[in-house]
Amino acid sequence: GENVEQHPSTLSVQEGDSAVIKCTYSDSASNYFPWYKQELGKGPQLIIDIRSNVGEKKDQRIAVTLNKTAKHFSLHITETQPEDSAVYFCAASMGHNKFYFGSGTKLNVKP
């Protein structure tokens, strides 16, 4: 099956700085890559996703890039704010809705 690795496991940045979280996947058949944000005591919530026919996608301060050749994708958060502090998960899917999640990155944005 698919194997998704995520780094770093923890990330601490100063408010206003950028944060980058990286994931790699093993199966070239994967074609859908969502990113989820999980706040304390809540379920994960989708923040952005990208499909394999696109190299980059942006939504305000959040962007995701995908390199199919290298089989890695990254989440970029610019101008970080304290409310961005949470655990972020990447995932990969081959379109059959079986999602393989990374191990998570705990982001701490210091005011």
Next chain:
Amino acid sequence: DAGVIQSPRHEVTEMGQEVTLRCKPISGHDYLFWYRQTMMRGLELLIYFNNNVPIDDSGMPEDRFSAKMPNASFSTLKIQPSEPRDSAVYFCASLRGQGTEAFFGQGTRLTVV
């Protein structure tokens, strides 16, 4: 829509007891997933259904775990008998179609003592 609804939010039970977790997916969603989240293993897919039919239960840890979806608006995950190592947060998620956003419930925090 109220989103994916799970109950109970918290469950504390003694080892050996039966535990039933409940999930109401978003109306119109045809896929339903059960995940388990622990510090050690992260988010693990236990089982998922499509149109109420179990598609893949390869993540169910052992025979003590069972899941049902009797209709499009209700699913249960049962653990019998429960063990301390089953302590985790269990999430239910649903989505419509394929390659689309999965919506997660708030989770059930299970503690087996």
